[in-house]
Amino acid sequence: GSESGHDLTPDMIYRYSRQLLLPSFGVQGQSNLLKSSILVIGAGGLGSPALLYLAACGVGRLGMVDHDVVELNNLHRQIIHGEAYIGRSKVESAAAACRSINSTIEIVEHKEALRTSNALEIVSKYDIVIDATDNAPSRYMISDCCVLLGKPLVSGAALGLEGQLAVYNYNGGPCYRCLFPTPPPTTACQRCSDSGVLGVVPGVIGCLQALEAIKVASLVGEPLSGRMLLFDALSARIRIVKIRGRSSLCEACGDNATVTHQKFQHFDYEKFTQSPLSAAPLKLKLL
């Protein structure tokens, strides 16, 4: 109640007690978290742990976007989905899992692909965005959308036995385009569905994405902005490196930025990256 200086109910105090006990997090961090809203784009390998930990820790409103259905060959890494959901919507499956661990937060299901036509509207409803997608055009589209709307972006990627993580468009830091103004050649853009991934690698990166989003939402700690985490699972090595700041020449966030709301809605990210938003079916030829 207000006379005790916080808005936590007795149930919340009990549920989140281990976080409330933390001097550097405490009641203020938890209150900030409960008032925040986070959108996770992609309910796959990265989204699975990110969504579970964000629901568990008490994010007030948790949104999820995906148009895919659960397949058996997702289950080795997409631990939010069970066999019972094979053939059903990933968002429905993920939302059910999140509700089962925390029925007290608001969970919003966006069962559609994120596109230039709906991105501005969907993203505008949230404070923080997590990019848990698996392809280059989505990464550029999401970054541009976050720049246009002024939303911090926690971007993770995993492939094979490696992972990468950074926070973009936060507190004057760079956006994704500041780092990668020109898309890589198509041949350099491999997906998990083409090249494989060890299941727990997106697990590690997805957890770290949840952590960075929690830090931004709760106003606790130093988010990974202006830095990038590089994870090599095979050799158990992790580097955290210093990256460039915001570029004044950036097309999206620079002094003479050309990306506007209007242009965004008609920009062809598939053409820009010469790469499709949806993955082609896998052709696995084993021995």
Place this chain on the structure above:
Amino acid sequence: GSESGHDLTPDMIYRYSRQLLLPSFGVQGQSNLLKSSILVIGAGGLGSPALLYLAACGVGRLGMVDHDVVELNNLHRQIIHGEAYIGRSKVESAAAACRSINSTIEIVEHKEALRTSNALEIVSKYDIVIDATDNAPSRYMISDCCVLLGKPLVSGAALGLEGQLAVYNYNGGPCYRCLFPTPPPTTACQRCSDSGVLGVVPGVIGCLQALEAIKVASLVGEPLSGRMLLFDALSARIRIVKIRGRSSLCEACGDNATVTHQKFQHFDYEKFTQSPLSAAPLKLKLL
């Protein structure tokens, strides 16, 4: 079938296809994993993600030990348990979750506390052990047990906003006692239940424990032996440091080791560490 040089069924090939595609993991890594057995001690904050990822990736036999029941104040970090399991056995809850994502592996429930009287028998049934407990006496007991039985031990810990990870008793490397021959003073042994923990911190460490166990089981990559990972969530900094090798003076694994099967079964780890194996109930006084 045997004429194609591997033992994977068509269903397995489909389920694990993204791991089979990985040149550095592939059919051999997956076959090794499917033939291996891993025991996770503790189905709490560290055990939750470790168990989910080990079940998902295809460990052949996955055991779990815990005597606790699920409580509401576990749910902010123990993402394997849902609200529907509050008051029920953590092992039952975790086993159900693991079966729901992979019904094709063997899951073994040990619904009891690990003690000197049952540890040798339980641990002897597995190839690799994950220490996902939350107290000092358990850590010494599990390490000694692994030394006696020659089992690699993947040890993780998390408290507050920090985590630690190492692989002990592997390939001539040190055991836990080589590093910590004398237990710390009781006042230095804080638990999550006393001091709090941000939910996603054991999430990150638990995922990394699963990864190290997968590397040891599949004979792929360089496990974190002779090294230790130190994780500081607040500042987003991770150090991987070089630690001492096996000590010839170690009571457990040294040249004149005093820990034997016989002594182990009567050793009082609670007295040795002046710390209880089970946590006392929390007294949370908020404002």
Place this chain on the structure above:
Amino acid sequence: MQLTLEFGGGLELLCDSVKIHSVNVDLPAEEKKLTMKHLLAWVRSNLIKERPEMFMKGDTVRPGVLVLVNDCDWELSGQLETTLEDKDVVVFISTLHGG
């Protein structure tokens, strides 16, 4: 000059799948310092075994490759003009898109 070169994010596939290379790079004739520009040419001639277009474009790295000198983005030290010193660690890493 002793350097450690690391390749990641798939770029190691261009150099026999070896991620870490301890190399000795001589100063170019009549030069007093070794720059990244010279090192890139050296890497292309000495380490890249296949598909050099996946590593370089023109006289710099291809889009999507981050270059780090001692854990710091080379944009902060002058890109191609960055001067290298003995025992420096240079990382070339391709950005990942998977998830």
Place this chain on the structure above:
Amino acid sequence: MQLTLEFGGGLELLCDSVKIHSVNVDLPAEEKKLTMKHLLAWVRSNLIKERPEMFMKGDTVRPGVLVLVNDCDWELSGQLETTLEDKDVVVFISTLHGG
């Protein structure tokens, strides 16, 4: 001598909850080198604000504290006899048991 000292695993609570300390430590009188033994005494006098028994026992660190000099366990460099050099990074970290 310029050193970076870091405290973790709860030890930072003994020094006003500050984890990273950039410090200047003078060589002891009539000594030519700075050893970890000297540094421990210096830390105890200059940085530890409370419960010194949670940091030291006798003339070394208490059980359960790992000491790392430049990311390497001090057991590998001679423990108390380890010689420090300018710009070294020394980490004191208490082992965690939680989960």
